[in-house]
Amino acid sequence: MEHSPAAAEKVFGERLELAERYVRHLATSGVERGLIGPRETDRLWDRHVLNCAVVAELVPDGANVVDVGSGAGLPGIPLALARPDLRIVLVEPLARRVDWLQEILDDLGLSLTVERGRAEENAIKRRWEGADVVTARAVAPLARLAGWSLPLLRDGGRLLAVKGASAAEEIERDAAEVHRLGGGAPSIERCGDGIVDPLSTVISVERETRPTGRSRKKRST
Ligand SMILES: C[S@@+](CC[C@H](N)C(=O)[O-])C[C@H]1O[C@@H](n2cnc3c(N)ncnc32)[C@H](O)[C@@H]1O
Numbered sequence: 001m002e003h004s005p006a007a008a009e010k011v012f013g014e015r016l017e018l019a020e021r022y023v024r025h026l027a028t029s030g031v032e033r034g035l036i037g038p039r040e041t042d043r044l045w046d047r048h049v050l051n052c053a054v055v056a057e058l059v060p061d062g063a064n065v066v067d068v069g070s071g072a073g074l075p076g077i078p079l080a081l082a083r084p085d086l087r088i089v090l091v092e093p094l095a096r097r098v099d100w101l102q103e104i105l106d107d108l109g110l111s112l113t114v115e116r117g118r119a120e121e122n123a124i125k126r127r128w129e130g131a132d133v134v135t136a137r138a139v140a141p142l143a144r145l146a147g148w149s150l151p152l153l154r155d156g157g158r159l160l161a162v163k164g165a166s167a168a169e170e171i172e173r174d175a176a177e178v179h180r181l182g183g184g185a186p187s188i189e190r191c192g193d194g195i196v197d198p199l200s201t202v203i204s205v206e207r208e209t210r211p212t213g214r215s216r217k218k219r220s221t
Pocket residue numbers: 068069070071072073074075091092093094097117118119120136137138139148
């Protein structure tokens with residue numbers, strides 16, 4: 001496992017030790033229990049932890065965040081370590097991943113909530129709707145992700161989907177469906193200048209304001 005790069009101190013400040021501890025968990029029990037691939041251990045900082053933490057640049061102060069399909073806690077845990085002002089819930093359907101996440105959060109002393117379930121389930125929607133931000137990385141294609149995430153957001157809230165080289169293509173393919181689902185025009189944001197190279201690519205979609213009852217056309221009687 002690599003040493004923490006200099007950029008990690010910039011991102012995590014006095015929580016650097018906790019970030020290092022998280023990376024150790026990923027490299028050991030995370031690999032043993034199948035949450036992270038064994039070939040990833042040499043690039044945990046750049047490709048996973050820092051790449052996710054820099055999404056913080058797009059998250060407003062004090063936001064309520066739902067991290068959908070959190071897996072090994074990505075991007076939710078690096079985000080929480082970089083931004084203690086956020087309230088974050090990690091949504092993950094697989095029991096063994098949920099168990100690992102809870103163990104790691106307990107060990108790090110982080111008070112994030114772990115919720116077992118699928119983002120599209122009614123129980124999850126009832127409990128977590130009204131979020132300011134939904135984050136997701138490597139969970140589903142944009143349109144499907146928008147279908148799961150937009151109902152969890154307040155009007156004006158944002159889906160931040162960490163994507164790779166496919167971002168522009170996904171937007172081209174899915175923008176019309178995202179609009180039908182109640183999302184605004186997706187944009188591509190790049191984060192992490194001076195921290196990660198290449199920069200992290202994020203698709204950002206705002207949940208559009210739904211019409212209120214009053215503005216709907218009156219039914220004729
Ligand atoms: C490829 S992993 C990515 C995990 C993590 N976000 C990352 O970037 O390393 C996809 C994760 O999404 C979860 N997932 C799949 N369908 C989901 C759904 N409908 N709602 C929430 N999570 C889901 C899976 O269980 C899995 O942990």
